[in-house]
Amino acid sequence: MEKAVITFDNTQRTFHLRNETISYLMSIEEGEILSHLYFGKRMTGYHGSRHYPRYERGLSPNLAGRPGEVDRFYSKDVLPQEFAGNQTGDFRSPAIIIKSADGALATDFRYDSYEIFSGKPELEGLPQTYVKQDDEAQTLAIKLKDKTLKASVVLYYTIYADRSVVTRSTRVFNESECSFSIEKVASLQLDMPKQAMEVISFPGSQFHERQVERAPLRQGITEFSSRRGASSHHMNPFVVAVDPNTTEQTREAIGVQLVYSGNHQFTFEKDYIDQVRLVIGINEDGFSWQLAPEKSFQSPEAILVYSDKGLNGMSQTYHHLLRERVARGNHQYQDRPIVINNWEATYFDFSAKKIEAILDEAASLGIEMFVLDDGWFGQRDDDRRSLGDWYEYTSKLASGGGLRGLAEKVHAKNMAFGLWFEPEMISENSDLYRQHPDYAIHIPNRPMSLSRDQYVLDFSRPEVVENIYEQMTAILDRVPIDYIKWDMNRHMTEVYSTVLNSEQQGEVAHRYILGVYDLVDRLTKRYPDILFEGCSSGGGRFDAGMLYYFPQTWTSDSTDAAERIRIQYGTTFGYPVSSMTAHVAAVPNPQTQRITSLQTRGDVASSGVFGYELDVQQMSTEEKELVKQQVAFYKEHRHLIQYGDFYRLKDPFLSNEAAWEFVSPNGNDVLVYHFRLLASSQQNFTITKLVGLIPEGIYVDQETGEKFTGDELMNIGRYDDPTQAGDFTSQVRTYFLED
Numbered sequence: 001m002e003k004a005v006i007t008f009d010n011t012q013r014t015f016h017l018r019n020e021t022i023s024y025l026m027s028i029e030e031g032e033i034l035s036h037l038y039f040g041k042r043m044t045g046y047h048g049s050r051h052y053p054r055y056e057r058g059l060s061p062n063l064a065g066r067p068g069e070v071d072r073f074y075s076k077d078v079l080p081q082e083f084a085g086n087q088t089g090d091f092r093s094p095a096i097i098i099k100s101a102d103g104a105l106a107t108d109f110r111y112d113s114y115e116i117f118s119g120k121p122e123l124e125g126l127p128q129t130y131v132k133q134d135d136e137a138q139t140l141a142i143k144l145k146d147k148t149l150k151a152s153v154v155l156y157y158t159i160y161a162d163r164s165v166v167t168r169s170t171r172v173f174n175e176s177e178c179s180f181s182i183e184k185v186a187s188l189q190l191d192m193p194k195q196a197m198e199v200i201s202f203p204g205s206q207f208h209e210r211q212v213e214r215a216p217l218r219q220g221i222t223e224f225s226s227r228r229g230a231s232s233h234h235m236n237p238f239v240v241a242v243d244p245n246t247t248e249q250t251r252e253a254i255g256v257q258l259v260y261s262g263n264h265q266f267t268f269e270k271d272y273i274d275q276v277r278l279v280i281g282i283n284e285d286g287f288s289w290q291l292a293p294e295k296s297f298q299s300p301e302a303i304l305v306y307s308d309k310g311l312n313g314m315s316q317t318y319h320h321l322l323r324e325r326v327a328r329g330n331h332q333y334q335d336r337p338i339v340i341n342n343w344e345a346t347y348f349d350f351s352a353k354k355i356e357a358i359l360d361e362a363a364s365l366g367i368e369m370f371v372l373d374d375g376w377f378g379q380r381d382d383d384r385r386s387l388g389d390w391y392e393y394t395s396k397l398a399s400g401g402g403l404r405g406l407a408e409k410v411h412a413k414n415m416a417f418g419l420w421f422e423p424e425m426i427s428e429n430s431d432l433y434r435q436h437p438d439y440a441i442h443i444p445n446r447p448m449s450l451s452r453d454q455y456v457l458d459f460s461r462p463e464v465v466e467n468i469y470e471q472m473t474a475i476l477d478r479v480p481i482d483y484i485k486w487d488m489n490r491h492m493t494e495v496y497s498t499v500l501n502s503e504q505q506g507e508v509a510h511r512y513i514l515g516v517y518d519l520v521d522r523l524t525k526r527y528p529d530i531l532f533e534g535c536s537s538g539g540g541r542f543d544a545g546m547l548y549y550f551p552q553t554w555t556s557d558s559t560d561a562a563e564r565i566r567i568q569y570g571t572t573f574g575y576p577v578s579s580m581t582a583h584v585a586a587v588p589n590p591q592t593q594r595i596t597s598l599q600t601r602g603d604v605a606s607s608g609v610f611g612y613e614l615d616v617q618q619m620s621t622e623e624k625e626l627v628k629q630q631v632a633f634y635k636e637h638r639h640l641i642q643y644g645d646f647y648r649l650k651d652p653f654l655s656n657e658a659a660w661e662f663v664s665p666n667g668n669d670v671l672v673y674h675f676r677l678l679a680s681s682q683q684n685f686t687i688t689k690l691v692g693l694i695p696e697g698i699y700v701d702q703e704t705g706e707k708f709t710g711d712e713l714m715n716i717g718r719y720d721d722p723t724q725a726g727d728f729t730s731q732v733r734t735y736f737l738e739d
């Protein structure tokens, strides 16, 4: 038997997608309405237990028809559905709104046909999960039609064989003779029966990305969204629905992520009988898409994960999927180098001499890659100028032979060389703006809002994307570059494109993201050896969309170890450790002025893709010794950290501690990090219990030589070191299984 199976039961008219862990069930109901039955733990079979009760409800409309001939006990207003229409009897949040030529906004898509095939079709121009072989997954494509509109939608459901994952997306087709306007189209709708439910979301801000919030749903609409033109720091495109009793290790969790880096919308609606609808996709606010006859529109993809092993189970499914079937390219499984980045060491104020001094010191500490951050191009002496001018600021690095000279010096030290770009932006004070002021997104005759003194380039225009592509390839073809930090430091205002007609202005934000995807796709293909790291004023575009092109992302502009504990903890709910970069910074920390020990800073940063972001020359001899040890430790354990199984053990949002653990897939090697947040004059003795070990295995503490059985470490646990003084202390324990 194949491991991922999709069947259609002709008698019951039900679809069943299942693998060894999960089942997804839907049925074609009266009136050819595609109704949702179930998503959760695998069912061996289905015999109609979720048949929706018939019941007359006032003010919930029935189907269209002649009075007396229509079933008053049947209403779309309460029926769980797969793709709800608008203004046609269901007052809850619709999955699709189409404005037809006459201005009407009603939609009502009914079942037409289906197809099942092995593998997964490619979504053109969009990031997505993929398969390497067709037997890894099966796909169901269900066609629904709105006969009045002469439109159809195809709902795609892909179930992976060995993962608790269903991916979904929607394609809309215009089969009429006139254009219509898509005002909203969901990537996924998931209707759930009345049940106790809490929702976990990941809100934040610059310096405080992916904070963890968990709250019960109230009746009405709860929305998690971005209208910033980016997935944003402010609300990550990811939510989790849980039972109020779900813990890290136990009970059920359903995660939903959107593989998209632009405006998103996650709408939960608890209806008047406490059923829950979740609709996610491109944010309908500000969005519309003119669809000409015979044309189609493809939505971004959503990733649905089910876990009956708590939040950790869900996170591990995302970690594996995003690492193995979203990330691509030569660096996908490669150990990532230890970085030194000059940003917090010099900001814009550097010279060849200064940079080379940092480089020499970093090389002697065993650091593997030097990254030259902002300030190397145009006339970039501060953040008010030169974005858009991607040619070398020759006088700045002249004495060292320019960028090429620097790259050669870095390589001569056996280190890799990386460079910062912010390709999607334009400064008013730039040659590009002087030549092409219309390249900046703006509304003619309306003042343009500034942010960080810069504007966003109109990447909805292919010629603008082309201009930046040409400029970047000119540098990349000339200078041997191993890594690019791809930054994006403002959000979209006055959203308009001067080359689109008035009816198409609602397309700008999405076309912009398609332009970004096009550029990064071409660059990553042309330079497959370059390691790309995404960044957006820190972790403002930490989403599965960017991970399709860039295997790692700068997690946050907060380099404060105390703040990073929470940011990184929150990030691991949805994203793999191999994607999460983390650097040791100087103290007092540039953002918070907080002082934490170098040990704690090292332990926080070495829990991700590791590096340093400070002036190593300013460090004392003892500090440099410790840095050498940290670098050696990371080199020894990085494969386990970047690619091992990650478990959250203690929650820094709910307690005075944080703890997490890395375990090798065979269970042999274990790293446990424990952090105590605030010190107390009457210190508690805390215990950390591990998970994921071999119960009967004997584990040896690599520092003390003490031996423990796996079940002892998991069920009894060990005391954390109570002797460390001060706030934000850390302890790392390493265990190897005895031979």
Ligand code: GLA
Pocket (backbone or CB within 6 Å): 343, 373, 374, 383, 420, 487, 489, 535, 536, 537, 538, 554, 557
């Ligand atoms: C953003 C990034 C930083 C740094 C600066 C440079 O804020 O997140 O890491 O690169 O830009 O201007």
